[in-house]
Amino acid sequence: MGFYTLISIENEGGIMKKKNIIALILFVFFLVNIIAIIIPVFVRAEDNIKVKYNNKIIKSDVAPIIHNDRVLVPVRMIFEAIEADIEWNAKTRVVTIINGEDTIKFTIDSDIAYVNKTKHKLDTVAKIISDRTFVPLRFIAENSGLQVDWSDKERTVYLNDKEDEEKEEVKKNYLLDISAKDDEITLTFKNEDITFNSFSLSEPLRLVVDIDNCIRDTKKEPEIDSDFYKTLRYAQFSNDPIVVRLVAELNEKVEYDFKVKDNKLTVKFYEKGEKPSDDEDEEDIEDEEIIYKEPVYNKKYPTVVLDPGHGGSDPGALGEVDGEIILKEKDVNLKIALKVYKILKEEKINVYMTRGKDVYLSLLERCEYANKKNADLFVSVHNNATENPETSGTMVMYAYDTKKEGYDISGEEFAKIMQKHLVKATDAKDFGPRKNASLYVVKNTTMPAVITESLFITNEEDREKLMDNKYINDIAKAIANGIIEVLDI
Template structure:
C-alpha cells in the first residue's frame, strides 16, 4: 500500500522578516474519528511516523511493550507484528519485513512508519493534501465514499492497465511545468493542488503516474512537446541501472490529463514524496525487498477452482460456464504437480461442487498451507480482454508478480498486469499464506473466449501455474 507523504511548512503570523517556520503536524483520522495521541506524529527521512498504540488499539489490536528487549508487539489473534526500536527489520507472523525507517521511542511512546502499518495490518491510508490530514480506514471499512459490497470472488470492474478513463467534466486544480531525472528519482514540478494516482505494470515493467485534474502548464512544459502533433514526449535516462526513460502523454478522452510512464528493465518499487511548499513531486525508485521462503521438506499448496455447483460463475458469449473452465485448468495443474515429492496438494473441489468462500479459506488456513492459488475467468464489457493476477495482502505481492511473469506470456492474451484489488477478495484476504487469484481471460470477449476453452491454451496455462508455484517454493 502506497501513499503520498507531504512535507508541510508554513509561516506563522507576524512581520515577514521575523516569520518563524514551524512544522505542521498531520491530523490522524480513523474511520472518520480524529485521534488525539499524547505524542504527535513526526516526519523523519521523508516518512510519517505515528504512535503505534493509539492507532492499532483503535483498530482492535492488542499492544504489548517489552522494556528489556525494546520491542513492541501488536496482535489480534490472527496477525502478530513485532518491532524493535531503532531496528528496520520487523517480524510479521514470524516472517522478516523491512521498514524504510526504524521505529522511534519518544517520551515513552513508540512511533512507527505509517506506510508499514498499512502494509502489515491491512489498513487503508489516504493522504488528503488539501486539508493536510491522514485518513486511516480499518479492514472492515472501505475507503469513502465507496460502500463495501458483499464478498465476491470475481472482480467486477477491472482496471485495464493503461486504458483511459473518461472524465465528463474536467476541473483543473494544478499545472505541471517540468519532468526531470535526479539521483534515483523522477521529479515533477507543479503549482496548485495535485492528487497523483500511481500503479505498476509488467511485460514490459513500468510505473505509471496519472495526474487527474491537472494540465501541462499553458505557459510551457519542459522538455517541450507539441501534443497536437506528437502522441507523447520522452525523457531518456542513462544514469540509472533500471530506469530507461520517462514517457509523458495525455490520458482520458475528455480530461486530457498528464500521464507519466517510467520504463524499467527490471522490477523496482517506488516511494512518493510530495513537497507542497515548493510544488515538487518526487518518485523515488527503490529496490524491492525480497524475503525468501524458508526451506522445508514438504510444502502444502491449495488449488482452488472458483465457483462450482449451483454457482456457475460468469457465462461466456457461447453460453459456457466459468466453473467448467476453472475446474478444467485446476485439474491440469494438479496432474502436473502430483509427482512433486516436496509438494502436498489440497484441492477445494475436484468435481462440480460448491464450497463456500469460507469453506475455501478455512480449509487453506486449517492445513497451514504455504501457498493458495485460485483460478477464474472474468467477464465485463465486450471490449475488455486480457489476463490479470490479483492479490490483496502485501505478503502476496511477490508471489503474484512471479506467477504473472509466467502466466501472461503463456495465455498469449493481452497482459493487464498484476493488481492489488481495491475491494478485498475473500480468498486472498482471509487466508494466512501468500494467496493469489488468477483471471485467465474474459468470457465476455470475442478475442479471449474462443481460446479459453481450447486444450492448447489450458495446457499452457496449467504449465505456467505449476512453474510459478515451484519457482515460488524454490524447487526449480
C-alpha cells in the first residue's frame, strides 16, 4: 500500500499547513504500527481455515479465528451443525451449550469452563468479537463426544462422531413377580440384566425405585404386613424410555439397602443405625469360593488391580447442594482410577480394573477378580462421607498389620505409604491410615490391599476439589506414586 501526500504552500499560513500535514502523516504511521501489533492477537483466518463435520464443510458468514494458537469458532456455526442447543445469558455473560446429556458452560473472557458441573481450566478463553461469540473448538468438540483432527496442509479442522464401541441393542427385561415381607421387598425378573435407580421423597416419606428397560408383566398385589412400610405400588411408569416404577410409603425414617442376585432385586429395610456399612462382611464366604493361587511378588513385571468403588445402581456417597445431587461418588472413583490406570501403564506395570465403566459389581466379584489375576497389590478407590458436613480430610484403610504369605509388605505398611502421598496431594487433614478388619474387599483379597478415601464428598471444600480436574489429576498421581513406591520400581 502506498501513501501519496501533496503538499502545497500557497499562502502565508503555508508553514502551519505543512506542520499539520506532517503531524497527520506521523499519526497514520503510528496507527498502522498499532494495528500491526494488535492483529496477531486475533488472527482472522477468513476463508483460509475450514471446519468439516463428518466430511461436510460447515458454512458460516463469519470465519473462524486463531487465538493463542487455538482455533476459535462462532458458537452457532458448530452447534447448529450438530443440532445442539445454545443459551446466552447477557447479564452473566455465560454461554451454555446443551448436547444430549452433556452441558458445557463458558463465561466470556474466563479461563474456567464447566462440563456437567465439573470445572476445567482452559488454555484459551471464549471471546466476543464483532458481536459474535467465539469459543475454543477443540475443547468443546472433545467434550461433546466428537473426534477432532487438524490438517495443517489443508488448514482444515475435521470433526467426526466417535464410534460407540459399546453400542448394543437394548435388551428388555420383564417384571414377573413381586413379594413383600416385613423387612424385604423382592422383585423377580425374566433375566439377570437388572439396572435401576432409587431416590426418596418426603411428605409422605417414600422410597422410589425405577427399573430401566423393563416391562411390567404381572398384576400381583402383595399383602402388606410390615413395620417399615405402609403401602406398596408399582406400575409401567414410562414407555419411552421403558421404566417400571416401584413406590413404597415408609412408616418412619428407616435405612435400606439393595441386593441383586441372579434375576432378583431385593430391597432390605433396617431400623436406623442397624444397616451394615457397604464394606462389612455381610455374608461369610467359604474358602473354596475364592480362587487362590500361590502369591508371587513380581518386581520385574508387577500386577496391580484397581477397584473403582460402587458403580451402576450403587452411586456410593452423594454430594448435594440444596437437595440437588451434584456429584456421585461412583463417578469420581472411576475418573480417578482411570487416570491411575493410565499412569501405571506408562510405567510398564500390568494393571487391571475391576470395572472400566458405570456398572454394578458385588464385593465378592471384585475380590475374585483380583485373586484370579494373582495381583501383587490391590487398591480400592473410594471417597468418604459423613453426616457432619464440616468433616474433611483424607485416609487410607487396611485390614491387616501383618504380611500376607508370599508378600514383602503388610497392609499397614502399604496404607502408610499411600496416606503419605495422598496428604501431600490433597493438602487435606491427615486422618492417618486406619485399620478395619471387617472391610470386605481388603479382607478377602489374597494380596496386600488398601482402600483409599481421598476426600469427603459431603464437605463443600473437599467436594469442590473432587469437581476440579487439577485435584483429580493430583489424587491420581498420588495413588500411582504410592503404588510405584511400594513396588520399588
